[in-house]
Amino acid sequence: MKKLNFDCVILCGGKSSRMGQDKSLLMLDSKTLTQFQFEKFSIIFKKVFISAKNDKFQGAFKLILDDANFNGYSPMLALYSILKSYKNNFVFIISVDTPNIGFKEIDHLARFTKQDYKVIIAKTKKYNHPLCGFYHSSLAPLCKELLEKNEHKIGILLDKVKIKKVYFDNEDTFINLNFYQEYEIFKRRLNE
DSSP states (O other), X not given: OOOEEEEEEEEOOSOOTXXXXXXXXXXXXXXXXXXXXXXXHHHHEEEEEEEESSOTTTTSSOEEEOOXXXXXXXXXXXXXXXXXXXXXXXXXXXXXXXXXOOHHHHHHHHGGGGSSOSEEEEEOSSOEEEEEEEEXXXXXXXXXXXXXXXXXXXXXXXXXSOEEEEEOSOGGGXXXXXXXXXXXXXXXXXXX
16 A cells, blocks of 8 residues: 555544543553554554644654644644644644544545645534544644634634535544543454
8 A cells, every 4th residue: 555645643632521531542452542543544644743732642753732822722723733834735634533544535535635625524424524634734824813813613714715525424434432432332343
């Protein structure tokens, strides 16, 4: 399999309030969920970075830290901090708690980067998946502007730009591990 010519950034800076503990540090056998995702995406992309508020991984990964000029937990802050690190290209953004995504889905999304879109995200019958897709680095100033207005929802950004929502049939592929029970089910499936 040929690696895609993009970087991937795994979002690991959320509060994990519904899970009750930091999702990025949940264990899957002998590795964290972050390590699991990092290893998988390292096969698919040329470089993989971790987005976080601080280095809770003791130097295990290359990090993109949230911009210190802004406070709080926010996907918009993570997005701004990531996109301002790039010049004129797409970056694949994925949340750490979406462990079923694979090469097939990402490759399908990547095809639309050659067209005139600024954001390409996955969509299923039930949901849009804004934290699973390609974002163009030229959006960094708009992200900053929204942050300065205290707008933290990615949906506000998506309403302002040319976006492609790529439809997928399988809801399970895009499942988020939001609750401990979902994590337990995923862990069991991994060991089957």
